[in-house]
Structures are given as C-alpha cells and as structure tokens.
Amino acid sequence: MTGNDIIKNALLYKNCVYWYGAKGEQCTYKLLNILSALYPGIYTTTYKQKCMTDIRNGEHAIDCSGLVCRAYGISNMSTYDMPKHFTEYTGPVKNGMILWKQEHVGLYYNGVVLEARGIDYDVTDTRTYKKSDWERVYINPDVNYDADIDHTPIDYLKTAIDVMQGIYGNGTMRKNLLEKRGFNYEKIQSIINIAMEVKK
Numbered sequence: 001m002t003g004n005d006i007i008k009n010a011l012l013y014k015n016c017v018y019w020y021g022a023k024g025e026q027c028t029y030k031l032l033n034i035l036s037a038l039y040p041g042i043y044t045t046t047y048k049q050k051c052m053t054d055i056r057n058g059e060h061a062i063d064c065s066g067l068v069c070r071a072y073g074i075s076n077m078s079t080y081d082m083p084k085h086f087t088e089y090t091g092p093v094k095n096g097m098i099l100w101k102q103e104h105v106g107l108y109y110n111g112v113v114l115e116a117r118g119i120d121y122d123v124t125d126t127r128t129y130k131k132s133d134w135e136r137v138y139i140n141p142d143v144n145y146d147a148d149i150d151h152t153p154i155d156y157l158k159t160a161i162d163v164m165q166g167i168y169g170n171g172t173m174r175k176n177l178l179e180k181r182g183f184n185y186e187k188i189q190s191i192i193n194i195a196m197e198v199k200k
Contacts, residue, residue, distance in 0.1 A: 003096030019061035086138035
C-alpha cells in the first residue's frame with residue numbers, strides 16, 4: 001500500500017457528513033440514539049437536530065478517527081489510541097501520513113488536510129497544512145509513502161549512476177532501497193544495462 005492508496009481510500013468518504021463516533025455508517029435514528037447515549041455531552045439538542053436533517057437526506061456519517069481507520073483499512077480506534085498503533089515520524093510530510101493532535105486527526109494530502117472536521121464542516125480538504133497546527137505526524141511502517149513521487153528522467157539517471165557505484169548495495173537490498181525511494185527498479189536496471197552496453 002502507498003500513501004496515495006491511503007488518500008484514494010479516504011476520498012471514498014469525501015461526501016460523508018460528520019457525526020462524532022460514526023465510522024461510515026448510514027445515518028439512522030438507531031445510530032443517532034446509540035451515539036447520543038455514548039456521548040451525551042456531544043449530542044446536544046442542536047447537534048441532534050443537525051443529525052436528523054442528515055437522516056432525512058439519507059447521508060452516511062463518519063468522524064475524524066473513522067476516516068483515518070477507513071483510509072488505512074484497519075479496525076476502529078479512537079484518536080487517543082492512534083499513538084499506540086502508529087509510528088511517530090519527523091521527516092518531510094507526504095501524502096497519506098497521519099496528522100495528529102489532541103482530540104483530532106487528519107491526513108496530509110498534497111499540501112492540504114483531508115479530514116472529517118466537525119459537525120459544521122463534514123469531510124473537507126480545504127485547510128492548508130501548517131506544521132504548527134499539529135502536534136505529531138504518524139505513519140505505518142508497512143506503507144510506502146515514497147512510491148508516489150514523480151521522479152524525473154534526470155533523477156533516474158543520477159540514481160542509476162549511484163547504483164553502478166555501489167551506493168545501493170546489491171540484490172534484494174538494492175531493489176528494496178530503490179522501491180522505498182519510489183523508483184521503478186526495472187527502469188533503473190534498464191538504464192544500467194544501456195550504460196553497460198555503451199561501455200563495451
């Protein structure tokens with residue numbers, strides 16, 4: 001799975017409305033009653049009135065942690081539990097990475113935040129990403145966040161030269177390192193083969 005796969009999964013829920021505690025279900029009175037009982041402090045009279053409009057409109061609902069869980073294809077967990085299940089990351093932020101702060105979570109998406117923002121906003125991608133707005137960034141080490149980088153021909157040529165100089169090692173290690181950086185291994189190898197033919 002890649003970072004852009006995460007985003008594609010999340011965008012499937014782009015038309016959902018926001019209900020605290022919802023995980024992508026259809027809006028029903030039964031669901032509203034369950035969530036109201038679980039979170040009475042959230043589900044005020046005004047809040048429930050908005051939810052009833054969503055029910056009449058046949059909407060589906062999700063909250064911030066639900067969006068992230070659906071995007072990653074994992075079991076439901078709260079925003080508070082995510083630091084226990086994901087790895088903190090401090091490098092350049094890339095598509096699909098989890099933006100986290102107390103009581104809220106979203107996904108980095110091409111310079112903006114893809115998030116289930118709240119009852120008045122629903123699922124949006126209108127806020128520009130600012131590092132100062134978030135306390136931490138989390139990743140799943142099994143996701144290749146670099147695979148979606150559009151490397152230029154010059155990038156490929158320079159990397160092929162690095163490979164020939166032994167910087168990427170050999171065999172499986174070389175293949176894994178190149179793919180981790182988002183390069184097509186076969187394309188790199190093809191450039192190397194051409195270079196070797198020219199040398200002959």
